[in-house]
Amino acid sequence: MKNTFKLSFSSLCLAIFLLSSCGKEAPLQPQKDVAPEPLYSLDQQMCFENPNNPYEFVGKEHNLGLDAIAATPGFEQLSNEEAHNVAIQSMENNTGMELELDYETVASIYENIDQDQPLVMSTQGLYEDNVVSDNAYEKLLQLEELMATSENAEDLGNAILEFENTVLQESNLSEIDMKVVLGSSSIARYSLCYWMTASVDSDNPWHSFVGDEGNGLTGAETRWWWCWRKIRRIVRYDIAGFQFGMRRFWVWTWRGPRIVYRSVIIGITFSYRAIWKWWRWC
Numbered sequence: 001m002k003n004t005f006k007l008s009f010s011s012l013c014l015a016i017f018l019l020s021s022c023g024k025e026a027p028l029q030p031q032k033d034v035a036p037e038p039l040y041s042l043d044q045q046m047c048f049e050n051p052n053n054p055y056e057f058v059g060k061e062h063n064l065g066l067d068a069i070a071a072t073p074g075f076e077q078l079s080n081e082e083a084h085n086v087a088i089q090s091m092e093n094n095t096g097m098e099l100e101l102d103y104e105t106v107a108s109i110y111e112n113i114d115q116d117q118p119l120v121m122s123t124q125g126l127y128e129d130n131v132v133s134d135n136a137y138e139k140l141l142q143l144e145e146l147m148a149t150s151e152n153a154e155d156l157g158n159a160i161l162e163f164e165n166t167v168l169q170e171s172n173l174s175e176i177d178m179k180v181v182l183g184s185s186s187i188a189r190y191s192l193c194y195w196m197t198a199s200v201d202s203d204n205p206w207h208s209f210v211g212d213e214g215n216g217l218t219g220a221e222t223r224w225w226w227c228w229r230k231i232r233r234i235v236r237y238d239i240a241g242f243q244f245g246m247r248r249f250w251v252w253t254w255r256g257p258r259i260v261y262r263s264v265i266i267g268i269t270f271s272y273r274a275i276w277k278w279w280r281w282c
Helices: 005-022 056-070 080-095 103-114 118-128 134-149 153-168 175-200 220-249 258-281
Strands: none
Touching: 056 080, 056 175, 056 220, 056 258, 080 103, 080 258, 103 118, 103 220, 103 258, 118 134, 118 220, 134 153, 134 175, 134 220, 153 175, 153 220, 175 220, 175 258, 220 258
């Protein structure tokens, strides 16, 4: 555990942000470039960028959806359905697409938020339903292992970047494999940076849920360690929501980008509800 988290985390953000200037465009880009102004600095939110990932936009849209929820009056009291609808509006504004995702159609997916290990369930479900190949399943298990074993945000961010670049060097993954694996890791990076930023910024609307202040714990390092574990749990829920969406939607819209955008909507709503499941835990 590092006592200089804020310094090392900020340094990592700056280094990766500077490296991102020579990146490539994602093949599945939104149809128009109009997006809501983020509440907080993109330099902070997107500090774990990987320009090599063709599904980089997945994590960016996830964070913008969370911004849209936080900008909603009384966002602390939103129901699953209300958060879902805000996420849809954010995604439609950013992509110019009609995503046609009524809450009733996917309400059963949100029941998985009550599970203590939704990422294990979503990964296993993708494999059992033959959505992903054996090789992609192994990659998803590796991503789970990174989430379980990394001791701080800096280590996890670096590990995910290395993981993604290794995946991109392989040629035996199908289109759907790449969407699931690289979309999941993109959300992992952006979610990680989003919640760690909120944890150290007292002006962030999410800070009271993920900040490292007390709640009965003593010692700054002890508080930070427990809150890091909570944030890591929330990130797992973010990834799981996306994966549950991919499991449901891949048979609906096999070729088009809507499968990804609809799955991000599920991930955003999972993220919001995970806050309420774990916010008292720290």
